[in-house]
Amino acid sequence: MRPAEDREVDRLLDEQVAYYRALAADHLDQGLDLPGGSELAEALEAFKPAGSVLELACGPGVWTSRLLRHTTDVTAVDASPQMLAIAAARVAGQPVRFIQADLFTWKPDRRYDVVFIGFWLSHVPAERFESFWSLVADCLKARGRVFIADDAYRTPDELIEGPSSSTIRRRIPDGTTFRLVKVPHQPADLERQLGRLGWHIKVTSTAGPFYWGAGSRAAAGPGTQRDTRT
Numbered sequence: 001m002r003p004a005e006d007r008e009v010d011r012l013l014d015e016q017v018a019y020y021r022a023l024a025a026d027h028l029d030q031g032l033d034l035p036g037g038s039e040l041a042e043a044l045e046a047f048k049p050a051g052s053v054l055e056l057a058c059g060p061g062v063w064t065s066r067l068l069r070h071t072t073d074v075t076a077v078d079a080s081p082q083m084l085a086i087a088a089a090r091v092a093g094q095p096v097r098f099i100q101a102d103l104f105t106w107k108p109d110r111r112y113d114v115v116f117i118g119f120w121l122s123h124v125p126a127e128r129f130e131s132f133w134s135l136v137a138d139c140l141k142a143r144g145r146v147f148i149a150d151d152a153y154r155t156p157d158e159l160i161e162g163p164s165s166s167t168i169r170r171r172i173p174d175g176t177t178f179r180l181v182k183v184p185h186q187p188a189d190l191e192r193q194l195g196r197l198g199w200h201i202k203v204t205s206t207a208g209p210f211y212w213g214a215g216s217r218a219a220a221g222p223g224t225q226r227d228t229r230t
């Protein structure tokens with residue numbers, strides 16, 4: 001029997017999936033119009049996500065189109081069929097394979113040159129952080145690279161369990177509320193956390209609540225390279 005806390009995390013993650021399924025049609029209106037957003041796109045251009053790219057939690061495909069400027073092909077995974085339908089319409093005729101799957105149980109069927117993670121890492125609870133990064137490792141070729149873009153933005157009314165909790169509540173336009181995970185990662189802490197798991201990912205802040213990260217597995221592999229910075 002799995003511990004009660006684990007089952008509670010599962011329930012929260014199911015509610016998060018339900019939120020994005022219900023929100024899909026309105027998701028594009030929910031973008032954060034805050035300073036720093038444009039820096040993410042510029043950073044991705046500079047990163048040049050060449051080769052075969054895996055996009056995790058692709059949503060309505062906003063980043064998929066950007067990735068296609070550099071890649072030979074994209075595989076885009078998301079739990080929401082509604083989001084995937086919007087994304088598929090946006091990139092019709094281009095080399096994109098869409099997969100509907102829960103990223104907490106999904107197993108990749110091949111490896112990629114680049115894994116792109118847009119506005120998803122902040123929705124991964126602390127309890128699943130390590131296993132999520134082991135999935136990312138399983139998705140990458142030997143010298144594969146990772147790019148993360150995300151934000152640490154939470155409004156006071158979302159913080160139903162207070163600022164120290166990563167559980168928040170959001171509302172869709174018809175008023176229905178859902179609990180979600182939103183971890184307000186701070187770039188330096190995130191970089192250290194990833195370093196402890198054997199990743200070499202430089203995380204950079206922007207002028208606003210956004211941050212981006214780029215890097216790869218540390219040479220010695222996960223778990224074998226310890227970050228000694230304090």
Ligand SMILES: C[S@@+](CC[C@H](N)C(=O)[O-])C[C@H]1O[C@@H](n2cnc3c(N)ncnc32)[C@H](O)[C@@H]1O
Nearest residue numbers: 017020057058059078079080083102103118119
């Ligand atoms: C904040 S949106 C990000 C979408 C897109 N990457 C972007 O930046 O516009 C989060 C996405 O995660 C997806 N999602 C939520 N839970 C998921 C899960 N367990 N497995 C896969 N995708 C999930 C949602 O359907 C939604 O499309």
